[in-house]
Amino acid sequence: xxxxxxxxxxxxxxxxxxxxxxxxxxxxxxxxxxxxxxxxxxxxxxxxxxxxxxxxxxxxxxxxxxxxxxxxxxxxxxxxxxxxxxxxxxxxxxxxxxxxxxxxxxxxxxxxxxxxxxxxxxxxxxxxxxxxxxxxxxxxxxxxxxxxxxxxxxxxxxxxxxxxxxxxxxxxxxxxxxxxxxxxxxxxxxxxxxxxxxxxxxxxxxxxxxxxxxxxxxxxxxxxxxxxxxxxxxxxxxxxxxxxxxxxxxxxxxxxxxxxxxxxxxxxxxxxxxxxxxxxxxxxxxxxxxxxxxxxxxxxxxxxxxxxxxxxxxxxxxxxxxxxxxxxxxxxxxxxxxxxxxxxxxxxxxxxxxxxxxxxxxxxxxxxxxxxxxxxxxxxxxxxxxxxxxxxxxxxxxxxxxxxxxxxxxxxxxxxxxxxxxxxxxxxxxxxxxxxxxxxxxxxxxxxxxxxxxxxxxxxxxxxxxxxxxxxxxxx
Numbered sequence: 108x109x110x111x112x113x114x115x116x117x118x119x120x121x122x123x124x125x126x127x128x129x130x131x132x133x134x135x136x137x138x139x140x141x142x143x144x145x146x147x148x149x150x151x152x153x154x155x156x157x158x159x160x161x162x163x164x165x166x167x168x169x170x171x172x173x174x175x176x177x178x179x180x181x182x183x184x185x186x187x188x189x190x191x192x193x194x195x196x197x198x199x200x201x202x203x204x205x206x207x208x209x210x211x212x213x214x215x216x217x218x219x220x221x222x223x224x225x226x227x228x229x230x231x232x233x234x235x236x237x238x239x240x241x242x243x244x245x246x247x248x249x250x251x252x253x254x255x256x257x258x259x260x261x262x263x264x265x266x267x268x269x270x271x272x273x274x275x276x277x278x279x280x281x282x283x284x285x286x287x288x289x290x291x292x293x294x295x296x297x298x299x300x301x302x303x304x305x306x307x308x309x310x311x312x313x314x315x316x317x318x319x320x321x322x323x324x325x326x327x328x329x330x331x332x333x334x335x336x337x338x339x340x341x342x343x344x345x346x347x348x349x350x351x352x353x354x355x356x357x358x359x360x361x362x363x364x365x366x367x368x369x370x371x372x373x374x375x376x377x378x379x380x381x382x383x384x385x386x387x388x389x390x391x392x393x394x395x396x397x398x399x400x401x402x403x404x405x406x407x408x409x410x411x412x413x414x415x416x417x418x419x420x421x422x423x424x425x426x427x428x429x430x431x432x433x434x435x436x437x438x439x440x441x442x443x444x445x446x447x448x449x450x451x452x453x454x455x456x457x458x459x460x461x462x463x464x465x466x467x468x469x470x471x472x473x474x475x476x477x478x479x480x481x482x483x484x485x486x487x488x489x490x491x492x493x494x495x496x497x498x499x500x501x502x503x504x505x506x507x508x509x510x511x512x513x514x515x516x517x518x519x520x521x522x523x524x525x526x527x528x529x530x531x532x533x534x535x536x537x538x539x540x541x542x543x544x545x546x547x548x549x550x551x552x553x554x555x556x557x558x559x560x561x562x563x564x565x566x567x568x569x570x571x572x573x574x575x576x577x578x579x580x581x582x583x
Contacts, residue, residue: 125145133196133316133471134386134419134423135200135475138314138421139320145188146333148351149349152355153332153353155332157182157356157357157359158360159183160339160362161184161193161339161364161366162333163190163194163362164318165191165362165364165513166362167323167326167420168509168512169516170513171326171329173520174331176523182330183333183354183356183427184333185339187337187339187366190333193475194364194476194503196319196320197316200313200417201415201504202311203405203506205227205310205504206508207501208485208532210226217531219501221531223277226279227532228510232510233513235317235507235514239510243325244321247315248317250315253309255287255296255404255405255406255407256406256411258302259300259302259409259410260565264302265570267303268319270284296399297397298406299460312404312405312417314419315506317578334349337351338369342370347359356494357494358489360498361499363374364377364477364496364499364505365379365380374436375539376480378437378550379433379439380429380433381430381431381432381474382427382475383430383453385471387469387470388470393432394463395422397461399499404418412558430554430558431474431549433546435544443474477501478500480502482538484532485498485501486533488536496520498513499512515527519533
């Protein structure tokens with residue numbers, strides 16, 4: 108049984124009006140059309156062909172492609188809250204080709220051709236999300252304006268050049284990733300202190316909750332049974348056990364990402380690390396003329412402690428970062444979603460990037476856990492001997508990655524031999540995280556080291572040796 112003291116408690120389980128409380132989760136939930144009232148929970152035991160734990164992007168995409176591949180399949184999806192409750196509804200809205208493991212790391216894992224294939228598949232996944240959104244009539248505010256990463260110090264500029272050089276060494280050209288001059292970068296994003304940067308066209312800005320909620324509707328239309336307010340207590344071969352019944356199925360899929368540690372036997376499989384965001388009030392045209400992002404490019408810079416942002420369809424600036432701590436025992440609690448000190452730091456960083464926003468009104472602040480594997484490499488797979496499948500460990504880059512995972516799981520379950528089932532992340536097994544308190548010490552020491560590395564690079568203008576050392580344990 109999961110430790111209930113560490114679980115995020117569904118609003119409906121504490122007597123609160125569900126739709127109103129769910130809208131408080133994030134800007135995206137606050138502005139998604141339609142009702143957020145939960146659908147029905149699993150009423151009793153059920154037999155199905157496929158049972159899926161988690162109604163985020165991974166679970167929903169898996170159900171979508173399975174239902175499309177074979178409409179005869181009976182598919183049940185169970186979620187402890189509502190579809191899109193977690194990171195799928197709260198993320199930064201980057202549908203990008205970013206993959207946490209670098210080309211170099213994938214090359215060492217599986218060879219050069221496999222590394223190239225993985226990155227090419229990620230690029231295809233971005234367009235596939237847009238294609239399905241258009242085909243299903245999903246208005247997720249799709250805008251494929253690309254992503255700009257700004258270099259605002261000599262060290263960051265060197266990292267930009269190194270990233271482009273690595274891409275070139277694997278055969279990716281200017282159409283995939285290009286180095287920007289200071290003038291090029293300023294033309295895209297009018298931030299302070301720009302020395303250069305990089306640009307990739309393989310990224311779309313989206314409204315994540317619109318995508319998640321509409322995708323849930325799309326799978327329901329295809330006959331998938333989606334049970335909300337149905338906490339999954341345990342996954343076993345042939346069984347998905349919930350508080351109200353057991354789904355018996357040949358294939359049982361874990362799609363729980365940042366909430367995986369709440370399941371028995373998975374406490375050390377995926378570490379939940381919190382990412383927090385703020386959003387401004389809608390900004391006037393004169394302010395946007397100064398900031399730029401006219402094509403709704405997503406943006407970040409090349410500091411070590413990740414920041415990310417987008418210009419929303421209604422003219423806000425949504426901005427986030429990874430400054431929140433990891434909590435002992437892989438704890439996941441709703442109180443961790445909002446940390447005033449982190450929100451204040453995000454606001455300061457945003458004003459430093461765009462001084463015109465120094466006194467802008469911030470209307471929303473939120474956060475949630477993302478899933479991180481010990482080797483920073485996502486994976487997807489199916490154990491044919493047990494029927495247990497999984498996908499996750501996206502390290503916050505899950506919008507397009509989950510789509511690729513869903514298509515891959517659908518092919519694996521239906522026995523379809525395809526190019527994507529031969530990618531290097533398929534059946535990859537990451538090592539377990541260290542036991543506590545070593546896990547708590549290590550993850551938070553890494554976060555602190557990256558923060559200090561950024562400060563040191565600003566002071567000295569030289570790349571941080573500490574960051575390089577920590578990077579060996581991450582995706583580099």
